[in-house]
Amino acid sequence: MTTIKEVAKQAGVSISVVSKAFNNYADVKEETRQRIFAVANELNYTPNIVAKNLSSKKQMTFGLITSGVLNNNEKDNNAFDVFKGVYTAVSESQYELSIFLIDSQSQKQKSYVQYCRERNIGGAILQGIRTDDQYYKELINTNIPCVVLDIMTETDNGLIGSVSIDNVKAGKKIAGYLLERNHRDIVVMAGTEETYVNSERLKGARQAFQEHKIVLEDGRILHADFSEQKAYRLAKAYLQESQPTAFLCFSDLMAFGVIKAIQEKGLRIPEDISVTGFDDLVLSRYSQPSLTTIRQDFMEIGRLSAVLLQDLKESKAEKHHIYVEHQLVERESVKTILT
Numbered sequence: 001m002t003t004i005k006e007v008a009k010q011a012g013v014s015i016s017v018v019s020k021a022f023n024n025y026a027d028v029k030e031e032t033r034q035r036i037f038a039v040a041n042e043l044n045y046t047p048n049i050v051a052k053n054l055s056s057k058k059q060m061t062f063g064l065i066t067s068g069v070l071n072n073n074e075k076d077n078n079a080f081d082v083f084k085g086v087y088t089a090v091s092e093s094q095y096e097l098s099i100f101l102i103d104s105q106s107q108k109q110k111s112y113v114q115y116c117r118e119r120n121i122g123g124a125i126l127q128g129i130r131t132d133d134q135y136y137k138e139l140i141n142t143n144i145p146c147v148v149l150d151i152m153t154e155t156d157n158g159l160i161g162s163v164s165i166d167n168v169k170a171g172k173k174i175a176g177y178l179l180e181r182n183h184r185d186i187v188v189m190a191g192t193e194e195t196y197v198n199s200e201r202l203k204g205a206r207q208a209f210q211e212h213k214i215v216l217e218d219g220r221i222l223h224a225d226f227s228e229q230k231a232y233r234l235a236k237a238y239l240q241e242s243q244p245t246a247f248l249c250f251s252d253l254m255a256f257g258v259i260k261a262i263q264e265k266g267l268r269i270p271e272d273i274s275v276t277g278f279d280d281l282v283l284s285r286y287s288q289p290s291l292t293t294i295r296q297d298f299m300e301i302g303r304l305s306a307v308l309l310q311d312l313k314e315s316k317a318e319k320h321h322i323y324v325e326h327q328l329v330e331r332e333s334v335k336t337i338l339t
Helices: 003-012 017-024 030-042 080-093 114-117 133-139 168-179 196-211 228-241 252-264 298-314
Strands: 063-067 096-101 121-127 146-149 160-164 186-190 219-223 246-249 273-276 294-295 321-323 326-329
Touching: 003 030, 003 133, 030 114, 030 168, 030 252, 063 298, 080 114, 080 121, 080 298, 114 121, 114 252, 114 321, 121 133, 121 298, 146 298, 160 168, 160 298, 168 186, 168 196, 168 294, 168 326, 186 196, 186 252, 219 228, 219 294, 219 321, 228 252, 246 252, 252 321
Parallel strands: 063 096, 063 121, 121 146, 146 160, 160 321, 186 219, 186 246, 246 273
Antiparallel strands: 294 326
């Protein structure tokens, strides 16, 4: 493991200067600070996570690092609702809020650690982050308190927390809803394979299938990356070969794409094919037909993430993961098959 002494030696500075650089002391020149950060990255060095070297009096800003706001689908208001929840909680505290917008598909921008260090940020909330994101992995191994949405990270770092619904239970619930209505020929329109929420929802769906003594075959799982257009294309191609009784979608956006493909095929929902979603976007209650889905309270998720982050920073957190309640919303897009 690389030590602070090795970083200091390669950067050509003293150990105290390295320490000051990581703790944002004003008497370290920015050129020197960036050279130290570059050497630290090269040597894969991060400060000891148990070191008590953050000045809480100076670091009164929280950072919201999110990829959701930059998506191109105007139907998806989830990221904005999370932001409203975060802002509401932060505005009622002594902290301020800084926002870093990223692109989840090409996260090759500024390191999240660098972003936090440069702005003297005392804690970060991460939304829409992929588990294979190198900058995410780097951040959770520092002494910067973090709350991650929709990811439960296996780490010994006591400064890391998470907030989400129970995606396994929710996936099991929506799959069970179809199975209890005698659907057996079900296609799962899954999200991005590398994301934590996708694997958790799929785990829950598999549990529901197993309880009904049905095998969920891999060929019936289509990964549409939470994209409406990709779900449309995949469903259209699938319907050319076969006609299932239901599509189980891991997001409302993907459900909208599936609905479009079904209707273009000249089939009816739910008479010919049933469809379920996940999230309960505003448009889901107005779609034709209105969409049966899982409701998430994104504002509450955002609010609780900011509250948890403050507790982590102030060493008051009683638990490191918070589950927010979800709800199955029954509408018009699912029919019961009579046996």
